[in-house]
Amino acid sequence: MKARIREIGQDMGASCREGAETFHDNFAYEQGERDQRMWAQRFRELKHIHERSRIVQIDHQHPDKVTIGKVVTVRNEDGVTETFRIGSYLTFDDSNTIPYNSPLAKLLIGGMLHKQKIGVVGGILRTYTIIKIVTPK
Secondary structure, eight states, X not given: OHHHHHHHHHXXXXXXXXXTTOOTTOHHHHHHHHHHHHHHHHHHHHHHHHHHOOOOOOOOSOTTBOOTTOEEEXXXXXXXXXXXXXXXXXXXXXXXXXXXXSHHHHHHTTOBTTOEEEEEETTEEEEEEEEEEEOOX
16 A cells, blocks of 8 residues: 555656646646545555454354354345354455444344344344354364
């Protein structure tokens, strides 16, 4: 990310040289400025998260309890089955992981195998039955 911010700065410098040494009405320079602000802000956000993050140990003592790090399979009231891992605040591109602070994860955390959890997810009152919990090794 730091390299991308530096690259944007270099592009901004090049756009000034190409634009007769002026940044007035220079789209490339203005876009570079916007990009640099955006990436610098994102870097600060990620640094803030990293500084306050902590490693959470998966609960191996309670294999029938939904906790962070476990893979959970649920069935909703419509009979639709979903399987996902309850993960960290930032899940990035892992489509099978939901953040622990998402409405669904908040509802399920603490739930027990074969028990129902009822709550609002996506603005709709839902009922989920926990049908499988896998504790990663």
